[in-house]
Amino acid sequence: MIEIPSIDLNNKALLVVSNTTYTMQNVESASYRFTGFASFNFLEKDTEIKIEIECLPNSDLTANDIYHLLKNQLLSESLRQKIADQTETERNLILAYAFSNTALVK
Amino acid sequence: MALMKRFKSSDNFPVNSEYKLLPIRFTELDNERVVITNMVGEHIVVSQDSLNSLITRSKPLDDSLLAELYSKHIIYDGVSQLPLKLSGLKYRTKIARLKNFTALHMVVTTLRCDYTCHYCQVSRQNLSSDNSQFDMTVETADKVLNLIFKSPAKALKIEFQGGESLLNFDVIKHIVLNAEIRAETEGRNMQYVIATNLSPLNDEILEFCKLYRIYISTSLDGPFKLHNRNRPRPGNNGHQLTVAAIDKVKSHIGIDHISALMTTSGRSLDFSKEIIDEYIKNGLHAIFLRPLSPYGFAVTKGHINRYDTEKWLDFFKESLSYIIEVNKQGYPLIEQYSSLILTKILTARDLGYVDLQSPAGAMISGIIYNYDGDVYASDEARMQAEIGHTEFRLGNVNENTYEEIIGNEFMLDSIEKSFAISSPQCTDCAFLPYCGSDPVYHLATQNDVVGNKQLSGFCKKNIGIFKLLITLLEDSDLHTKRILKSWARY
Numbered sequence: 288m289i290e291i292p293s294i295d296l297n298n299k300a301l302l303v304v305s306n307t308t309y310t311m312q313n314v315e316s317a318s319y320r321f322t323g324f325a326s327f328n329f330l331e332k333d334t335e336i337k338i339e340i341e342c343l344p345n346s347d348l349t350a351n352d353i354y355h356l357l358k359n360q361l362l363s364e365s366l367r368q369k370i371a372d373q374t375e376t377e378r379n380l381i382l383a384y385a386f387s388n389t390a391l392v393k
Numbered sequence: 394m395a396l397m398k399r400f401k402s403s404d405n406f407p408v409n410s411e412y413k414l415l416p417i418r419f420t421e422l423d424n425e426r427v428v429i430t431n432m433v434g435e436h437i438v439v440s441q442d443s444l445n446s447l448i449t450r451s452k453p454l455d456d457s458l459l460a461e462l463y464s465k466h467i468i469y470d471g472v473s474q475l476p477l478k479l480s481g482l483k484y485r486t487k488i489a490r491l492k493n494f495t496a497l498h499m500v501v502t503t504l505r506c507d508y509t510c511h512y513c514q515v516s517r518q519n520l521s522s523d524n525s526q527f528d529m530t531v532e533t534a535d536k537v538l539n540l541i542f543k544s545p546a547k548a549l550k551i552e553f554q555g556g557e558s559l560l561n562f563d564v565i566k567h568i569v570l571n572a573e574i575r576a577e578t579e580g581r582n583m584q585y586v587i588a589t590n591l592s593p594l595n596d597e598i599l600e601f602c603k604l605y606r607i608y609i610s611t612s613l614d615g616p617f618k619l620h621n622r623n624r625p626r627p628g629n630n631g632h633q634l635t636v637a638a639i640d641k642v643k644s645h646i647g648i649d650h651i652s653a654l655m656t657t658s659g660r661s662l663d664f665s666k667e668i669i670d671e672y673i674k675n676g677l678h679a680i681f682l683r684p685l686s687p688y689g690f691a692v693t694k695g696h697i698n699r700y701d702t703e704k705w706l707d708f709f710k711e712s713l714s715y716i717i718e719v720n721k722q723g724y725p726l727i728e729q730y731s732s733l734i735l736t737k738i739l740t741a742r743d744l745g746y747v748d749l750q751s752p753a754g755a756m757i758s759g760i761i762y763n764y765d766g767d768v769y770a771s772d773e774a775r776m777q778a779e780i781g782h783t784e785f786r787l788g789n790v791n792e793n794t795y796e797e798i799i800g801n802e803f804m805l806d807s808i809e810k811s812f813a814i815s816s817p818q819c820t821d822c823a824f825l826p827y828c829g830s831d832p833v834y835h836l837a838t839q840n841d842v843v844g845n846k847q848l849s850g851f852c853k854k855n856i857g858i859f860k861l862l863i864t865l866l867e868d869s870d871l872h873t874k875r876i877l878k879s880w881a882r883y
Contacts, residue, residue: 319817323847363419366448367821370417373448377469377477378416381432384481385488 300350413471420823434826497759502561591638615668654681688776749829751813
């Protein structure tokens with residue numbers, strides 16, 4: 288008799304996003320926030336990034352919960368990326384003013 | 394009215410809607426709102442919708458919000474360099490402490506103690522233990538002093554700890570007297586703190602503390618039943634001795650020379666009001682609400698597992714609410730951890746609290762010398778060493794030079810790896826300017842000096858407090874806001 292392993296359908300989910308909308312860095316940062324609940328695997332191919340979500344044993348969230356939370360989190364990561372891109376010069380200038388005329392920079 | 398006539402109405406000063414963003418971070422405050430901070434921690438709370446509009450420019454922002462964003466240096470006109478220069482100046486002020494290097498030097502004068510506290514994080518020794526085995530010797534104390542005075546900081550603080558530090562009062566006297574002479578010669582400013590349960594206090598000690606302006610830091614866990622349960626002592630009179638000694642210090646030296654802190658044991662959680670009332674009863678005007686730390690024997694004895702961070706945050710929230718109520722009724726009482734954080738939130742200052750520093754405060758802001766001359770990066774590192782984790786032992790004053798101790802490779806590597814600004818999640822967190830990195834905590838709890846912040850009790854506790862304080866600053870009545878703002882040290 289062959290034993291068929293039971294599969295918990297709530298345990299896994301797959302999210303596919305366009306890599307023209309989100310970068311791999313966005314995907315990684317967004318996923319990191321749920322590493323207390325699930326493990327992740329990423330696959331980038333052509334115009335897509337596939338995100339495999341697998342819940343940790345005893346996770347308080349289901350894979351479906353994480354699927355939706357991750358989509359929202361991607362929006363935040365995308366906004367963060369926009370801020371970083373728009374403010375690079377200002378960030379460097381502020382640090383330059385902060386460290387100018389100190390013994391730290393000769 | 395006459396005055397108003399001299400000014401044009403605000404309609405004559407349109408807010409420039411053609412803005413550029415300054416470097417900012419954002420984090421969700423609740424379901425509807427986000428906190429935005431700039432590089433130096435100036436903050437604003439806006440709706441999620443306004444955040445999207447601010448960054449993507451998808452919808453125009455109203456003038457009052459734009460004006461506030463300009464004033465908080467979240468945005469600027471893209472032309473004037475002034476906002477950049479001011480932000481640079483504030484950033485420089487925030488990190489000014491780094492050039493002073495180690496200012497706080499903690500000296501463990503003895504491991505002996507007359508108490509048997511359940512949550513004690515170090516391997517305290519009984520009073521009957523051999524002095525020569527567990528007390529710091531004068532010879533070691535001299536070498537500790539040599540090391541302390543190698544620090545470039547002009548202002549040095551020496552904090553005596555234990556065991557019960559006063560059980561080796563001779564070494565305290567020796568260090569203070571010699572430090573005074575050296576400070577005079579080298580032009581340093583000295584401050585001293587004795588962390589003590591106060592039971593060995595006598596007139597000689599009081600007189601000495603008064604003469605050398607020594608600050609007393611003691612523990613008061615609450616009313617006598619709770620205090621004595623948490624902090625047992627032969628004779629079951631710990632509470633009685635502590636409050637009597639607090640009175641003596643207050644009357645002999647002054648109320649501004651003593652403070653107390655409490656440690657939250659599992660049984661403390663139901664007594665927030667009673668604990669605070671005990672501080673008021675004893676005429677204290679500051680309380681430090683402290684959770685149990687996951688170090689040393691507090692972990693191996695299982696006390697750390699008796700409650701989780703969420704329960705402690707509930708306790709903190711309830712306690713803070715009562716403290717604010719007490720202030721409203723006219724009794725000034727500061728919660729000290731909130732005061733440290735509010736200073737970071739509301740001013741350009743940083744008080745240098747070791748746990749909330751990045752780069753890590755361990756070794757850079759504070760360092761600890763054990764009774765046997767071993768040097769640790771922080772008090773918590775010493776506690777970890779008591780259960781065999783000696784990673785943060787930097788050396789020994791009898792064997793190593795200052796350069797060898799400060800140049801300890803494991804420590805330097807940990808500092809470099811744990812910079813909050815380069816740690817995953819921390820780097821994007823709006824609370825980064827208020828928070829810190831704690832490699833000792835994360836090595837103790839996750840066996841990794843950086844640590845996964847999703848699993849970090851340090852992160853959960855501090856974000857919980859940041860959100861609570863910002864919510865109170867945002868949503869409370871004027872009186873509450875005034876009280877909280879008065880706790881910031883400008």
